[in-house]
Structure formats: structure tokens, C-alpha cells
Amino acid sequence: NLDSLGERSNRKIVLGNLLYLPFLLLLFVQPAMGTIGIVLCMLWHIMTYFREKKVIEPYIISFAYVLRLIDVCEELEKQKIPVYRRELDELREVLKSLRELRRGAYWVMAGNQGKIGGNPLDILADYLRMILHLDIFQFNRMLEKLRKKTGQVETMLAITGYLDMAISVGGFRKSLEGYCIPKLEEDTEKAFLHMKKGWHPLLSQPVKNSIRADRGILLTGSNASGKSTFLKMVAVNAVLAQTIHTCAAESYHAPIFQIFSSMALRDSMENGESYYIVEIRSLKRILDAAGERRTPVLCFVDEVLRGTNTVERIAAATQILIRLAESGTLGFAATHDIEMTELLKEYYDNYHFEEVIRDGDILFPYQLLPGKASTRNAIRLLQMMGYEEQIIKKASGQAENFLKTGKWINTPAAISEGTT
Known part of the structure; x- marks a missing residue:
């Protein structure tokens, strides 16, 4: 952002402030003329001040971020964390050359806090800024120094960003009852996903399920039995594996996927799109990605084409899922249409969830079972x-x-x- 400001010089500010000297000397000889000259100089400085201030004001926030970053890094360098000794040592070296940016920063930052206070010293400082351009002068000096140290600022950003990420991941891992480090295959075209005792990290009392998917998985089962939660559990763990190298599972082994989903969709009144239109757009996006065949694709589809009639839903959903399987995509799909388990048995492995009826009540074990559902x-x-x-x-x-x-x-x- 600061690079677009162009070169700036303090020469005009210094020359402008030197104009005060002859009129100050004139006060001792001709007080009236000296006073008029000083007032005219002040008026000229005030007019040019607001013009210059308007130019630099959008860029002052960049300095604010850098100064705040320096404050944070000074706190970080005090920490005794052996595992991050290299990063903290590098941070200390960077700070040695960046601390000088804070010298005189008061004149730049104090007048840009958006507050109007009654402190006489603050009011006096505001007038000094206007008639002497002190904050503009200091801004130009800070800009010159900062441009010479952009490499150090980038290093500081990289280290703090990394440590922030590490703290967040560590906090997340600490919040889990357990976790595993995923095993990710980088150079493979085969799509597979093997997970042992995985659970959704947002559930307080999760039922853990394992899955060994070497081809597509078709889920059936009665209402509220756990199909959607299982899809979300696998999807969330796949994303966590490829982002923060952490899975809510005993083990996770898969290639690095492009991950897509068609779940929890809604119609759009604003765009004039029905639920079915939203569905087929979402599925088309997955089919297009699968057709590129660059990286293994992992997709999750909940209730395939639920937005249309039974006959066309089964026909279209079957062909879409077959096309995904033929393209090498690893698809997890849930459906209430039992007919699809027979139509897709050459391409997808069948799993289901079921309920238990006990004492006139329905209970849900949420355990993944092989085969197709047999209850309604x-x-x-x-x-x-x-x-x-x-x-x-x-x-x-x-x-x-x-x-x-x-x-x-x-x-x-x-x-x-x-x-x-």
C-alpha cells in the first residue's frame, strides 16, 4: 500500500518552517509587522496542512499495523518456547532494525485516533501539527525508513502469522479428546480414504465410526439416523487433514484431494433459482472438476437431487454418480432411494444407518453398518x-x-x- 504513495520529501516543510524565523526576528523591531507575518505564515501552513494530510491519511493505517505488529513481536520474543527457538531468535534480529520506526511515531499516530479530547496538551499538539506540519514531516521520515526495511516487515509478518496459526492449531488439538496426524499421499492418482474411529469435532458425545473407502460410498438409512452427520464428519476431517494436519480420528490415510460438497443447499429468491436449479448447479461444478483429472477429487452429496420427482431423481442421480465414479472421483452420497443401491452396486459400496425400536420409542445408535438399509x-x-x-x-x-x-x-x- 505504501509503495503506491510515491517519493516524498521534507524539503518544502523545512523551508516553510524557516519562513517563521525572519518574522520572529521582526517582532523585536516592528512588532506589528512581525505579528502579521507570523499569522500569515500560520494561515498558509494550515491550508497546505489539510491538503497534504488528505493525501497521506489513507496510508497512516499501514503504519499503525506495522507499529502494532512490532508491539506484539516484542511480547512474543520474551516467551520461552523451546520448540520455536529458531523463529523467536529470528524475530529478535528483525526487531533490532525495526524499533527505530517508533521514534517520533507519536506525532503521526496521536492525531489519527478519531478522538476529540479535552487535554490541553493534546490540543496544543494538534495546533503544532497544523502550523509546523510535524506529523507530515515524521510520516515522510518513517516512510523512507520503512521502504528500506520491507524485507524485515515481511519476515515479521511471516513469523507472527506462523506462530498465530500454531497457537490456534495447538488450542484446537488441546480441545479434542484425542487426534491423529494424517498420512497424506502427494503423488498418487488413486482416490481412497481410510479412516479409523473418526468423529465430528463439534459433537460433545460423538459416536465414532470407521470407513475404508477404496471406491464410492452410498449411504442409506432412515430419517435422523446419522447419514448427514457421517458425511459431514468425513468431509470435515478431510479438510482438517489438508489444512492444519490434524484429524479427529484414530488414523487417517488418503491422498491430497480437491474437496467438493453439495450439502445443505437452499433455493435463492434473489436469483430466482429453485432448489433443484441450485442442486444441479452444485453437482455440475463437481462434474467439471472431476473431468479435469488433475488431482483426485473427493465429493460429498447429501440426498442426491431431492428437489425433483422420484422417477427422474433416481434416473438422473444414478447417471451422475456413475459418471463421477468413472472419472476416478471418490464420492460419498446419501439417499433415501433404496433402488439406487442396486443400480450403483458395480460402482459404490453400500453402507447404512438404522434405528432401534424399544418400548414404543425409536433410538438411534449412529453406528455405520455394511449393506443397504432395510428399515423405514x-x-x-x-x-x-x-x-x-x-x-x-x-x-x-x-x-x-x-x-x-x-x-x-x-x-x-x-x-x-x-x-x-
Whole structure:
């Protein structure tokens, strides 16, 4: 930012301030003329002051950041952290040459705090700045010094940024009940993900699950059984592995992925896009990335194409997931359409979550199980929420009739009162 300011010189300020001298001397000979001359000089300085101040004001914040950074680094260099001895020693060397930037910084910074105080000394300092351009003079000096030390400032930024990151990661690791250092493969085109006893770090009492995915994973299961949470758990750990080298798991082994997701989507009233349009845009983005074949792609899709009718959803979702598999993408997808488990069995491994019904209540173990789901609970959940018994019986009968005949019938005589 400071580089765009151009070269600046204090020559005009020095010459302008020297104009006061002859009028000060004239005060002893002709006081009236001397006073008029000093007042005119002051008026000229004040007018030019605000013009110059307007030029440099946007850049003063750059000095404020540098000065604050120096203060922080001085606190950091006092710390006794053996593992960061090299960084702290380097910080001390950099600070030796940067401390001089603070000399005279008061005149630059004190007048740019955005406060109007009643302290007589501050008011006097403000007038001295206007009639002598003291802050502009000091700004130009600091600018000249800083331009010679940009390398040291960049080093200071790099070290503080690294230590800030390390402190954050250390704090995050400390907050977990345990963690692992992921094993990441850099030079491989094969997409795989092996994770043992992983959990979502935001859950206070998580159920840990393991997955060994050498090809795509298709998740089925009843409502609220844990499908979406499992997808998020794997996705979050993949991102954590590739960013802060930390996983909420016993072990994690995978290549470095491009990671995409199509989850928790919403329609857009502002853009005039329905939920389905938002869905297919999101999936198209993943397909485009998979088609480039530069880096292994890992993607997570929750309820594939839920925004459209059953027939077209199953047909389109099946072909999209097949295309992703053929492109070498490692896809994790969740669906309520059991039909897709058969349509995709050559490309995806089936896993599911299920519920346990006990004493008229539904419990969710949240344990990942191999194979496709064999239970349903949507109508049962209506019953537990207090829906009318007539609705429950007719819905159950209609569902059972469809499973037997493959046809939907809505005449009372044709609906048997089955149970879910």
C-alpha cells in the first residue's frame, strides 16, 4: 500500500518552517509587522496542512499495523518456547532494525485516533501539527525508513502469522479428546480414504465410526439416523487433514484431494433459482472438476437431487454418480432411494444407518453398518409426533400396498391397514 504513495520529501516543510524565523526576528523591531507575518505564515501552513494530510491519511493505517505488529513481536520474543527457538531468535534480529520506526511515531499516530479530547496538551499538539506540519514531516521520515526495511516487515509478518496459526492449531488439538496426524499421499492418482474411529469435532458425545473407502460410498438409512452427520464428519476431517494436519480420528490415510460438497443447499429468491436449479448447479461444478483429472477429487452429496420427482431423481442421480465414479472421483452420497443401491452396486459400496425400536420409542445408535438399509421410519415418526391415528393407518396401508403391487392406490377400499 505504501509503495503506491510515491517519493516524498521534507524539503518544502523545512523551508516553510524557516519562513517563521525572519518574522520572529521582526517582532523585536516592528512588532506589528512581525505579528502579521507570523499569522500569515500560520494561515498558509494550515491550508497546505489539510491538503497534504488528505493525501497521506489513507496510508497512516499501514503504519499503525506495522507499529502494532512490532508491539506484539516484542511480547512474543520474551516467551520461552523451546520448540520455536529458531523463529523467536529470528524475530529478535528483525526487531533490532525495526524499533527505530517508533521514534517520533507519536506525532503521526496521536492525531489519527478519531478522538476529540479535552487535554490541553493534546490540543496544543494538534495546533503544532497544523502550523509546523510535524506529523507530515515524521510520516515522510518513517516512510523512507520503512521502504528500506520491507524485507524485515515481511519476515515479521511471516513469523507472527506462523506462530498465530500454531497457537490456534495447538488450542484446537488441546480441545479434542484425542487426534491423529494424517498420512497424506502427494503423488498418487488413486482416490481412497481410510479412516479409523473418526468423529465430528463439534459433537460433545460423538459416536465414532470407521470407513475404508477404496471406491464410492452410498449411504442409506432412515430419517435422523446419522447419514448427514457421517458425511459431514468425513468431509470435515478431510479438510482438517489438508489444512492444519490434524484429524479427529484414530488414523487417517488418503491422498491430497480437491474437496467438493453439495450439502445443505437452499433455493435463492434473489436469483430466482429453485432448489433443484441450485442442486444441479452444485453437482455440475463437481462434474467439471472431476473431468479435469488433475488431482483426485473427493465429493460429498447429501440426498442426491431431492428437489425433483422420484422417477427422474433416481434416473438422473444414478447417471451422475456413475459418471463421477468413472472419472476416478471418490464420492460419498446419501439417499433415501433404496433402488439406487442396486443400480450403483458395480460402482459404490453400500453402507447404512438404522434405528432401534424399544418400548414404543425409536433410538438411534449412529453406528455405520455394511449393506443397504432395510428399515423405514418416516410414518412411525409421524405417529410419535402425535399425528392422527387415521393418517398413520392409511399412510401405512398405502405404503404396504405399493411395496406389494408397485402401484399407488388412493381408494379407501384398496388401502389395507398395514403397519410400518
